[in-house]
Amino acid sequence: MSQDTNTTSPLARTAALVTGASRGLGAALARSLARRGARVVAIARDIEPLDAVVRQINAEGGEAHAFAADIGDKLVVHAIAGAAAALVGPIDLLIHNASTLGPTPLPLLLDTACEDLGRVLAVNLVGPFRLSKVIAGSMALRGRGTIVHISSDAAVNAYPRWGAYGVSKAALDHLGRTFAAELEGTGVRVLSIDPGEMNTRMHADAIPDADPATLADPAVIAERIVRLLERPERVASGSRIEAASLGVVS
Amino acid sequence: MKPARHVRDDSLRDRLLVIDPRDRSITDARVADLPSLLRAGDLLIVNDGATLPGSLAGRTASGAAVEARLVAERAPGLYTAILFGAGDWRMRTEDRPPPPPLAEGAVIDFGSDLHATLAEVSPHSPRLVALSFREQGDALWAGIYRHGRPIQYSYIDRPLELYHVQTAYASRPICAELCSAGRPLTWGLLLDLARRGVRVARLTHAAGISSTGDPALDARLPLPERYEIPAETIEAIREARARGGRVIAVGTTVTRALEGCALAHGGALVPGPGVTDLVLGPRTPLRVVDGIFTGVHEPTESHYELLSAFAPEPLLREAHAHAEREGYLGHELGDSCLILARDDDPRGIRRLEAVARG
Numbered sequence: 001m002s003q004d005t006n007t008t009s010p011l012a013r014t015a016a017l018v019t020g021a022s023r024g025l026g027a028a029l030a031r032s033l034a035r036r037g038a039r040v041v042a043i044a045r046d047i048e049p050l051d052a053v054v055r056q057i058n059a060e061g062g063e064a065h066a067f068a069a070d071i072g073d074k075l076v077v078h079a080i081a082g083a084a085a086a087l088v089g090p091i092d093l094l095i096h097n098a099s100t101l102g103p104t105p106l107p108l109l110l111d112t113a114c115e116d117l118g119r120v121l122a123v124n125l126v127g128p129f130r131l132s133k134v135i136a137g138s139m140a141l142r143g144r145g146t147i148v149h150i151s152s153d154a155a156v157n158a159y160p161r162w163g164a165y166g167v168s169k170a171a172l173d174h175l176g177r178t179f180a181a182e183l184e185g186t187g188v189r190v191l192s193i194d195p196g197e198m199n200t201r202m203h204a205d206a207i208p209d210a211d212p213a214t215l216a217d218p219a220v221i222a223e224r225i226v227r228l229l230e231r232p233e234r235v236a237s238g239s240r241i242e243a244a245s246l247g248v249v250s
Numbered sequence: 251m252k253p254a255r256h257v258r259d260d261s262l263r264d265r266l267l268v269i270d271p272r273d274r275s276i277t278d279a280r281v282a283d284l285p286s287l288l289r290a291g292d293l294l295i296v297n298d299g300a301t302l303p304g305s306l307a308g309r310t311a312s313g314a315a316v317e318a319r320l321v322a323e324r325a326p327g328l329y330t331a332i333l334f335g336a337g338d339w340r341m342r343t344e345d346r347p348p349p350p351p352l353a354e355g356a357v358i359d360f361g362s363d364l365h366a367t368l369a370e371v372s373p374h375s376p377r378l379v380a381l382s383f384r385e386q387g388d389a390l391w392a393g394i395y396r397h398g399r400p401i402q403y404s405y406i407d408r409p410l411e412l413y414h415v416q417t418a419y420a421s422r423p424i425c426a427e428l429c430s431a432g433r434p435l436t437w438g439l440l441l442d443l444a445r446r447g448v449r450v451a452r453l454t455h456a457a458g459i460s461s462t463g464d465p466a467l468d469a470r471l472p473l474p475e476r477y478e479i480p481a482e483t484i485e486a487i488r489e490a491r492a493r494g495g496r497v498i499a500v501g502t503t504v505t506r507a508l509e510g511c512a513l514a515h516g517g518a519l520v521p522g523p524g525v526t527d528l529v530l531g532p533r534t535p536l537r538v539v540d541g542i543f544t545g546v547h548e549p550t551e552s553h554y555e556l557l558s559a560f561a562p563e564p565l566l567r568e569a570h571a572h573a574e575r576e577g578y579l580g581h582e583l584g585d586s587c588l589i590l591a592r593d594d595d596p597r598g599i600r601r602l603e604a605v606a607r608g
Contacts, residue, residue: 054388065388078412079395082300082423086391090298090421134416137437141298141419141452186441 010230012037015088017080017135019071019128020098022049024200025150028222029095030054034062036226039088041065043080043098063088071098071127072119081134093229094135095148096128096172102164104205109163117164124168129175136179136188143187146232148225149176151194151240162206173240180238189237193228195221196244216243251548251574253405253581257414261434265578265585267546269569271561272590276569278576281434281586284543290447291495293486294543297429297503298452300420303398303412304427304459305339308360314350316358318366318381319401321426321458321473327383327390328369330473332462334377339402343463348377364393375467401427401459405581415582424476425457430582431501431544451486454478455503471552474527477507481521487538496540496590502556505530505539512537532558541590546573546580560591 016033020026022044030042034057044050047068057064065087069076084091102112102120132147139145154162155169173192180190197203199215224246228235235241258264262282269276279287288294304320317334324330335347356368358381365384372378385393400415415428418437440450455477462468487497499505510526511519517537528534529552542560547553549570557566569587578585 067388067392074413075411076395078300078416079303081421082302082412083388083391083395085300085421086423087388137417137419138298138421140437140440141296141450185444 009036009038011093011226014038014092015041015084015090016093016095017041017043017084017091018095018097019043019131022046022053024202025195025198025218025222026095026097027053028218029097029225030064031057031062031219032222032226033093034060034064036230037062038093039063039065041067041084041088041091043067043069043071045070070123071131072100072123073127074130077127077130077134080131081138085138090138090142091135092139092144093146093148094132095150096131097148097150098127099124099150099165099168099202101202101206106161106165106206108161112164117167120164120168121171124165125171125175128172132175132179136183139188140183140186145188146229147176147179147188147190148229149173149190149192151192153194153196153242155194176240177238184237189232191232191235191237192240193225194240194242195225196242251546251570251578251580254579254583254585255405255407257410257583261436262439264434265576267569267573267578267585267587269561269565269587269589271565274565276565276572279588282439284439284588285442285446285448287588287590288443288446288448288498289495291490291493292448293490293495293497294443294448294450294500295483295487295497295504295508295539296417296419296432296435296450296452296500297425297455297457297507298417298420298422299425299429299454299456299503300417300423301400301412301415301425301428302423303395303400305399305401306360306364306394306397307338308358308366310350310352310359311357312350316349317346318358318360318379319426319459320381320398322456322475323424324380327386329366329381329383331379331381332377332459332467333379334463339406340404342404343461344465346463348464351376352379361393361397363389364397374470375462375464377462377464378467403461403581406583419452422454424454425503426459427457428582429455429457429501429503430584431504431542431586433582434586435500449486449490451480451483453480453483453504453507455507457503472506472527472529474525475503475506476523476525477503477510478523479507479511479519479521484519484521487519496592497538498541498543498588498590499539500543502542502544502553505542505556508538509534509536530556530559532563534559536560536591540592541588543586543588545582546578546585546587548580557587557589560589 016038021030021042054064054066100123152169154166176192198218266279306318321330333349366381369382370380417432510528
């Protein structure tokens with residue numbers, strides 16, 4: 001194992017599923033989890049960059065698996081959940097990170113086609129809802145598990161041109177709160193985490209002129225999130241957390 | 251009895267036939283009534299195996315069409331399977347032609363990214379084979395889920411999707427067919443049961459197929475099936491006994507795993523993996539389970555034989571006739587049945603001792 005491996009992490013030998021794991025925050029989360037000994041299943045639409053992330057993790061002594069799928073597609077939900085359980089066992093940690101902005105340059109709502117809003121909701125809200133239904137059921141039967149929704153401050157603040165994405169993330173936040181309320185007492189926890197602005201392709205697609213020096217490194221944010229997830233019981237289920245408020249990793 | 255031909259909307263409205271051998275009563279209820287039929291302290295045990303998309307359409311090297319139905323994993327990438335010739339689920343299983351003659355080493359192509367070699371052909375029938383997939387790990391599962399479809403039968407009136415044939419709590423895809431007893435259990439119902447003090451525990455049992463199309467092979471079913479019982483489930487059984495609660499198996503696979511485990515270990519339950527080909531019948535003593543929640547079956551089916559371990563055959567025949575008259579629907583998408591065989595039975599004490607030994 002690499003020198004970064006913490007074999008005493010509570011995440012060691014747990015089964016984790018991360019969507020949108022071919023790049024950006026998703027890839028960084030997969031790496032952070034694998035370094036702690038979690039068995040990771042990485043999901044993304046494009047198999048080539050996904051395979052590259054998984055190969056690198058495995059080459060460094062971690063365990064990661066690739067399964068290519070579009071999280072917005074109803075017909076692959078049980079395929080994702082089934083293949084993941086076949087590869088690493090019943091899932092203990094589900095991170096809904098895959099997101100789409102919708103068309104770029106980002107249009108005003110008044111100029112947004114309803115089909116494009118529908119597509120953004122399909123990927124950012126209904127996809128996570130479907131996958132959570134399948135996996136949370138297995139978690140509730142086993143009496144444990146954590147589901148994470150990656151959120152955005154666009155879910156809270158009204159930014160012009162961020163309508164479709166912001167609406168989907170606001171709905172996803174509330175989906176998390178409602179799931180948490182329904183699953184109270186089952187041992188299944190649901191958290192929303194706002195990672196803040198990061199230097200990723202998604203950010204560049206949305207704001208091409210942004211200065212990367214002002215943006216966080218997704219690897220740093222991923223480490224903060226994964227450290228939180230090592231002790232999820234310290235945060236009330238249904239909470240919304242900003243990664244910026246989490247302790248800096250020394 | 252008519253089979254249910256497609257998925258119905260609201261499983262809580264599915265009918266529930268309640269058979270009570272203690273007073274020989276037969277009662278019509280609904281699945282939604284299940285919480286009122288159980289008591290605080292009772293324990294429901296479910297099978298958490300997910301259903302595989304185990305039907306794979308393929309071609310032999312000579313171009314002949316075959317269908318493989320995966321029955322059980324023997325080792326990663328190595329599956330016991332049933333082979334059929336041309337056709338699909340729309341044809342009655344017994345009318346399907348056999349596969350073309352294939353020797354060990356023959357390759358079947360299920361798609362550009364999924365291939366298997368015939369590792370073994372059973373001496374009992376050329377339909378019963380072992381398939382060794384060329385792809386492994388991530389690529390194997392991508393291929394199975396890309397090309398596989400749920401195994402289904404001709405009494406169903408439309409193609410089934412994988413989401414039609416899963417329980418609400420399944421995880422590992424190891425069941426050849428839906429463990430249908432658990433199909434109607436919604437989370438609303440399970441959480442309601444929990445609030446009323448009815449615990450739910452789990453085990454994993456690799457349910458096999460129900461029909462091979464060859465009567466001689468059908469007579470050999472069930473093939474040995476793997477199971478795994480968690481230590482916490484055995485503890486839950488112990489606690490239920492101590493409370494005077496009943497252990498109710500959700501389905502025949504759970505029954506066979508628990509009774510098969512007890513049979514193999516001198517009456518005690520031992521945690522961990524095992525294999526069973528136990529067939530229960532009217533003279534099988536029940537060492538672990540007190541009742542069963544399952545589907546509604548024909549008297550000629552092997553599941554019906556298993557039910558006769560829970561209730562006397564005359565009562566089962568009467569219940570079946572009643573179900574026919576009242577229009578209950580059978581098979582995996584059909585109605586349900588609850589038999590509570592034992593309550594305050596002296597044998598319960600003996601079983602508590604058996605569990606304590608384990």
